[in-house]
Amino acid sequence: MSTPNPSSPATADRSLRGLLFLLATIAGVSVANIYYNQPLLDNFRQSFPTGASWVGAVPAVTQLGYAAGMLLLAPLGDRFDRRRLILLQIVGMCIALVVAAAAPTLTVLIGASLAIGVLATIAQQAVPFAAELAPPAERGHAVGTVMSGLLLGILLARTAAGLVAEYFGWRAVFAVSVVALLVLAVVIILRLPKSQPTSTLPYGKLLVSMWHLIVEHRALREASLTGAAMFGAFSIFWSVLALLLAGAPFHLGPQAAGLFGIVGAAGAMAAPLAGKFADKRGPQSIITVSIALVAISFVVFGASAKSIAGLVVGVIILDIGVQAAQISNQSRIYALKPDARSRVNTVYMVAYFIGGAFGSGVGAFVWPMFGWLGVSVAGLAFAGLAAWNHLALPARAKRQGLL
Structure with a gap:
């Protein structure tokens, strides 16, 4: 029996698939931490009755923290080994989760949620890492594979949080996450290779260079606003769903709200397929x-x-x-400047999560005033903004000779 050649295409393909699966797991387990709180809003309201009107701030500050972490931490992936950055952020995340689990007041929980959002940007080291490892002709599929893990983390986080909270209380949700992250850290140490930095810029100039990328690449600006509007619509729905289900006629608890994440996982399964279409036909029509x-x-x-x-x-x-839309947008922007993928990804994802935080805020504002119909109209308005940015603005620029 012949010994498999470790440098053969088949072996290399298996190795890449294994690394992509690990990166998908890293993305999913880490990003889940910014969504655990969404099906728990009614639990927070019961635990902190004097601050009940402020429970909507928990998911909003978590997403704002994620945007801040993207801006301040994610660009470091171009400058330093991503494996080391991931491990350092896991340590910080575990500390923030312990504080959240033990929070004596809503104010402490909000502060811990902000830190969790900042540190959950571990996921945004994994996605550019996949684009770096894959051949150009397979980049969309590789990004889609890792993004499917990230998206499953987003969606199943609600299911997991709802189930744990139903039987063990909401504080146990954050404690269980600490255990999951520590197990993942061990696997990362054993299996994940180091990445190769592509920039020698000092930290300040690394941050400033992102502004130049925004100015230089119209496609990056367009993709960022479209992504922000789409995620704003997504967040409007998910940030209010638990409140809808808690009232009449449903009277359902966090477990029911969390189970909707399993339904939403259908979208995550479409991610690799969307990446393949983006590789073959271009992302514009898919968006x-x-x-x-x-x-x-x-x-x-x-x-x-x-x-x-x-x-x-x-x-x-x-x-x-x-x-x-997310996979198609990311496939598009990663081709713009290969030596700055972390920074390009940062620009896009900062806009994306600012849109998500704004959507959560709009949902929290619209829900008590206009109810579920108002929430639905607001979500439709965000989709309209995405359509205007993706279709109307480029068409106008083309007519004016700017494209």
Whole structure:
């Protein structure tokens, strides 16, 4: 029997698949931490009744923290070994999670949530790492594979949090996450290779260079605003769902809200497929279809204030639309400047999560004033903004000879 050649294409392909699976796991386990709180809002309200009106600040500051972490930490992936950065952030994340689990007041929980958001940018070291490892002709598929892990983390985080909170209380959710991160750190030490830095710029200039990337690349600006609007729509729905289900006619707890994450996982399964289409046909048409799907989902939501079945259908459509657009946008921007992928990714993801935080804030504002129909209209408006940016602005610039 012949010994397999470790340098053969088949062996190299298996090795790449294994690394992509590990990076997908890193992305999913880390990013899940910024979504655990969404199905727990009613639990927070019961634990901290004097600050009940402020519980919506927990998911909002978590996403703002993620945007800040993207800006301040993610660019370091171009300057330093990403493996080392991932491990250091895991240590910080575990400390923040312990504080959240033991929080005596809502103010402490909000502060810990901000830190969790900042440190959860571990996920954004994993995605550019995948783009670096894959051949150019397979970059979209590689990014889609890792993003499927990230998206499963986003969606199943709600399910896991709901189940744990139902039987052990909301504080146990953060404690369990500490254990998961420590196990992951051991696997990273054993299996993940070091990355090769692509820049020698000092930290200050590394941050300033991102502004030059924004000015230089119109495609980056367009993708960033489209992504922000799409994630804003996504966050409007998910930040309010637990409150809708807690009231009449459902009267359901965090477990039911979390189980919707399993339904939304259909969108994550579409991510690698979207990446393959982006590799073959280009991302523009996929983004257009994705925006249409998000708009349709909020029409379905608007008609489903009292229907679990309608909400389930809407969630599937929403998540497929948002995730397909995300993969296509990232496949597009990673080709712009290969030696600055962490910084390009930072620009995009900062805008993306600012959009998410804004969407959560809009949801928290609209819900008590206008109810579920108002939330659905707000989500539709975000989809309209994405369509205007993706279709109307480029068409106008083309007519004016700017493209």
